[in-house]
Amino acid sequence: MSTGTEHQAAPPSALAARTSTAPQATAGSGRKGMAHAAGRVRPKANLKLRFARDRSLVFMVLPAVVLLGIFAYIPMLGNVVAFQDYSPYVGIPESPWVGLENFARVFADGDFWLAVKNTLTITAFQLLFFFPIPIALAMLLNSLVNPGLRAVIQSVVYLPHFFSWVLVVSVFQQIFGGAGLLNQALRANGWQPVDIMTNPDTFLFLLTSQAVWKDAGWGIIVFLAALSAIDPAQYEAAAVDGAGRWKRIWHVTLPGLRSVIVLLLILRLGDSLTVGFEQMILQRDAVGAQASEVLDTFVYFTGVQNGDWSYAAAAGLVKGVVSLALILAANKIAHVFGESGVYSK
Amino acid sequence: MSVFSSNNSLTARPSRLRRQPGSRPQRPSWDEEPGAAAKAGKAVVLAVVVLAVLGPLYTIVLTSFSSQATITQAGGLVLVPGEMSLSAYQQILSGGVVTRAVLVSVGVTATGTALSMVVSVLCAYGLSRPGSFAHTPLLFTLLVTMFFSAGIIPAYLLVSGLGLINTYWALILPSCISVFNIIILRGFFMGIDRGILDSARIDGASEWRTLTQIVLPMSKAVTAVIALFYGVGYWNAFFNAVLYINDSSMNPLQVVLRSYVLQGVSVAGQVDVGSGAAAGPALQMAVIVLAMVPILIVYPFVQKHFTKGVMIGAVKG
Numbered sequence: 001m002s003t004g005t006e007h008q009a010a011p012p013s014a015l016a017a018r019t020s021t022a023p024q025a026t027a028g029s030g031r032k033g034m035a036h037a038a039g040r041v042r043p044k045a046n047l048k049l050r051f052a053r054d055r056s057l058v059f060m061v062l063p064a065v066v067l068l069g070i071f072a073y074i075p076m077l078g079n080v081v082a083f084q085d086y087s088p089y090v091g092i093p094e095s096p097w098v099g100l101e102n103f104a105r106v107f108a109d110g111d112f113w114l115a116v117k118n119t120l121t122i123t124a125f126q127l128l129f130f131f132p133i134p135i136a137l138a139m140l141l142n143s144l145v146n147p148g149l150r151a152v153i154q155s156v157v158y159l160p161h162f163f164s165w166v167l168v169v170s171v172f173q174q175i176f177g178g179a180g181l182l183n184q185a186l187r188a189n190g191w192q193p194v195d196i197m198t199n200p201d202t203f204l205f206l207l208t209s210q211a212v213w214k215d216a217g218w219g220i221i222v223f224l225a226a227l228s229a230i231d232p233a234q235y236e237a238a239a240v241d242g243a244g245r246w247k248r249i250w251h252v253t254l255p256g257l258r259s260v261i262v263l264l265l266i267l268r269l270g271d272s273l274t275v276g277f278e279q280m281i282l283q284r285d286a287v288g289a290q291a292s293e294v295l296d297t298f299v300y301f302t303g304v305q306n307g308d309w310s311y312a313a314a315a316g317l318v319k320g321v322v323s324l325a326l327i328l329a330a331n332k333i334a335h336v337f338g339e340s341g342v343y344s345k
Numbered sequence: 346m347s348v349f350s351s352n353n354s355l356t357a358r359p360s361r362l363r364r365q366p367g368s369r370p371q372r373p374s375w376d377e378e379p380g381a382a383a384k385a386g387k388a389v390v391l392a393v394v395v396l397a398v399l400g401p402l403y404t405i406v407l408t409s410f411s412s413q414a415t416i417t418q419a420g421g422l423v424l425v426p427g428e429m430s431l432s433a434y435q436q437i438l439s440g441g442v443v444t445r446a447v448l449v450s451v452g453v454t455a456t457g458t459a460l461s462m463v464v465s466v467l468c469a470y471g472l473s474r475p476g477s478f479a480h481t482p483l484l485f486t487l488l489v490t491m492f493f494s495a496g497i498i499p500a501y502l503l504v505s506g507l508g509l510i511n512t513y514w515a516l517i518l519p520s521c522i523s524v525f526n527i528i529i530l531r532g533f534f535m536g537i538d539r540g541i542l543d544s545a546r547i548d549g550a551s552e553w554r555t556l557t558q559i560v561l562p563m564s565k566a567v568t569a570v571i572a573l574f575y576g577v578g579y580w581n582a583f584f585n586a587v588l589y590i591n592d593s594s595m596n597p598l599q600v601v602l603r604s605y606v607l608q609g610v611s612v613a614g615q616v617d618v619g620s621g622a623a624a625g626p627a628l629q630m631a632v633i634v635l636a637m638v639p640i641l642i643v644y645p646f647v648q649k650h651f652t653k654g655v656m657i658g659a660v661k662g
Contacts, residue, residue, distance in 0.1 A: 047478070054478035056552035060471030061483050063464045064522050071503070071519045072490040078499030088505075137394070140387060145372050155648055156395050162640045162647075164581030166599045170606040170633050171401050174422060179626075181404060184421040213397065232373065239375035270492075278584055282607060296497065303498045304588065316496030324493045 082314040088307075095310075102314035112315060114290070115298035122207060122275045122294065127268065129208050134219030135261065139253060141220065142227045154224075157217025165278040168214045172206070173197055200291035203283075207276060222260055230256035262339045270327025273319050295319045402637070409433055409630035416626050433627035443632060445594065446601040449513070450580060453597060454639075457517040457579040462572050464522055469530035470556045487524045497588075504589055515589035516582060516597065523578070526571050533567040534560060573647050580639055602636050605629055 051058070082102055084095040106112050137157070144150045160168065175181045176196040183193035196206060230252065238248045277296040284292045289301075295315070303312025372378065379387075408416060408423045415427030437443040471477075472484055500519060509515040537560060545555045561568065583599040590596060604610040606629050 050478045054474075057471040057474065057477050058479060058483075060467040060552070060556075064468035064527065065483060065486055067464060067518070067521050068487065068490055068524075071500070071521070072495065075495030075499035075503050076493070078502055079495060081499065081502065088502075091506075092502075140390065143387070153391060153395060155644075156398050158648075159640075159644060160398055162577050162581075162644060163637065164583055164599050166583050166603045166607070167581075167633065167636050170602060170629075170636075171405065173606060174405055174630070174633070175401050179421055181401075181422045181424075184419075188420060217394075217398065236373065236375050245377070245379070281584065281587070282603060285608065299497050300588075304501055309498055309502070313496065313498040316498050320493055320496050327492055 079313060079317050079320075081310050082317045084310050086310040086313070088309065098310070102310050103318070105311060106315045106318060111293070112298060115293045115295050118291070119273055119275055119294040122204065123268075123272045125204055126208055126211060126275070130211055130216065131265075131268065133212055133216045135223055135257065137216065138220035138223035138227060139249065142224060154220075157220065159217070160214045161218030163214065165214075165276075165282060168210055169279065169282045172210055172213075176206075197283075198286045200287045203287045203291040206283075207279060210279060211276065222264065223257060226257050226260040227253070259339050262334055262337070266327070266330040266334055269330040270323060272326055273323050405630050405633055409627055409634045411627060413627070421626060430627070433631035437628060437631055437635070442596075442601055443598075443635070446596055446598040447635060449595060450598040453513055453516045453582075454576055454579040456513075457521065458572055458576040460517065461521050461523075461526075461575040461579075462568070465527050465530060465571065465575075466556075466561070466568065468522070469527045470534055470552075470560060472527075472531050473534035475535075487527065491524050501588060510589055511592050511595065513595070516585050517579070520578065520582065520585060523575070526574055530564075530567060530571055533564055537563060570647060573643055576643065577640060598632075598636055602632050605632050 078092070081092060081095070083097060083099060084092070085098050085101075086092065086095045141150055141153060144153075163171075173180065177183070178193065178195070178197070180197075182196075186193050196202065199206075234252045234256075235248055238252050243251060273295050275294050275296075277294070277300075280292045280294055280297045281300070284297065289297075296319075299312045299316040299319070302308045302315065404422045404424055407426060408419075408421075410429050410431065410433075411419075411423045411426075412428040412430035412432070415423055415430075418427065419425075438447075468487075472480060472487075474480065504510060504515050504519060509518070541559060542555055545559050550558070581599060582597070583603065586597050586600045590600075
């Protein structure tokens with residue numbers, strides 16, 4: 001809290017040395033002089049003085065705060081429609097209040113629970129089959145001795161992260177779709193074509209493969225950074241003590257990755273209720289709602305498509321509140337286990 | 346309150362950068378040489394990974410440049426280069442739905458990225474000095490939005506209440522700032538040597554001048570990376586357009602890509618079908634390639650700047 005206000009002597013750099021010859025002219029007059037005086041004042045001592053000193057900084061932050069105020073905070077307040085029978089023709093002020101009626105309807109709705117079930121299934125499945133892949137891939141890349149080769153592979157595997165979901169699904173369509181490359185090859189050899197893109201039974205695998213193709217490569221970036229932070233002396237000491245390759249991975253590498261793994265697990269758990277919204281919207285026509293309905297799509301289709309605004313807002317609010325609770329809880333657990341978590345006080 | 350203590354990892358590279366420049370990397374003496382089987386296993390896994398990423402892109406790009414005859418002969422996607430043709434691109438870029446969508450996407454991406462960067466850089470710099478006036482409440486205002494998002498319905502009601510439905514602003518303003526990006530920028534600005542900033546202040550430079558003439562020139566790498574994050578975000582945005590744009594003539598490229606490739610709308614049906622029209626698959630692939638091209642163009646620069654960002658960090662450290 002205090003470091004920013006104390007304008008302590010700069011380290012002897014060329015710039016500082018040059019300025020030492022003529023600082024009085026500027027520092028002695030006007031607001032700048034005040035600013036430096038304020039540096040010695042206790043931070044809370046004089047709000048007016050601090051504002052005068054920092055007002056350009058405050059003005060710089062304002063555009064972002066205004067945008068967030070409009071597009072993040074006003075919608076938070078807009079969630080009051082969840083407690084109304086909202087009609088777009090009369091607006092929020094005139095719409096009748098109905099208390100918790102919408103929530104009661106949501107919790108009694110089988111479609112809502114289907115969306116919850118699909119969402120949680122997909123999250124659990126991806127935790128099992130997506131989450132470990134970047135870790136393994138990062139360890140594999142880190143074991144390559146040739147840095148040129150490593151850089152080339154990194155460039156390749158990061159790339160799909162920058163593609164849109166429309167593009168990723170389109171690419172899958174071209175390879176695995178009815179007229180795609182795979183079925184083209186199967187037919188050419190006289191085999192039966194397989195149905196991958198429109199099969200609800202295997203949709204979970206399809207979704208996860210798409211997520212892996214798009215983001216598993218990008219996911220390694222954090223783990224590579226963590227791996228590079230492990231002191232090589234630890235490996236050397238372990239090797240000298242007779243630890244083989246696998247034992248070094250178990251006793252040095254994995255402990256070194258632990259806090260990053262915990263951090264990402266927390267983030268993923270906090271995001272449990274958010275899965276591949278665009279992926280679902282894009283493939284809903286192909287596989288049907290039964291397999292692809294998740295909480296976000298449920299909110300979108302009941303609200304924006306069917307015009308049941310208050311009902312959809314109630315479902316969305318439930319999702320938002322539960323997500324918030326999840327991330328706070330996950331962070332708490334991390335603290336209990338002595339990890340720093342997503343945020344710390 | 347520190348959030349995402351690991352955010353610098355976004356610009357980090359593996360340990361090879363820690364080695365002395367110029368020295369040839371080699372296996373440390375205590376590390377035993379892996380056996381032939383282990384080496385072969387690694388090579389196979391990595392080859393499969395690289396092929397899985399590049400293979401599909403290869404055949405899609407190749408098909409988009411192939412002539413009708415080659416595509417018919419291959420039975421769909423082309424794996425072996427045959428007769429080449431630019432007719433698919435000529436057809437979709439000679440006016441019509443795809444051309445207009447490309448222009449919309451380029452305009453939204455350029456305007457949006459510029460606006461996002463100005464707002465984000467200012468905000469990140471304004472918050473880069475803990476202890477400044479209202480620093481903690483302002484930072485808190487930003488961070489809260491990372492943990493609780495209002496949801497689709499109120500966001501839609503707001504955008505519609507502001508009269509932004511069917512305007513390009515609906516594709517820009519709601520997604521204009523990413524708090525995550527601001528936090529990364531802020532982290533970098535906070536790492537800049539205080540001595541340099543203090544001496545600028547002693548020289549009489551205002552905060553604005555310090556930012557534009559000292560801080561930004563020192564932060565080219567990280568600002569490039571963040572600009573790319575924003576640019577890619579705008580270019581790839583799809584759902585915003587589905588939600589806020591009902592006028593199909595205003596659709597960005599991603600929406601058009603969806604209708605042609607995933608919803609099976611015939612490309613040729615929307616474009617003037619002249620003689621010698623390209624084959625359907627080639628047209629579809631050409632639209633996919635168009636959606637990919639800007640990313641393929643800027644991507645090498647991301648890579649370069651990742652490295653540079655770390656080098657600056659290493660020199661500082």
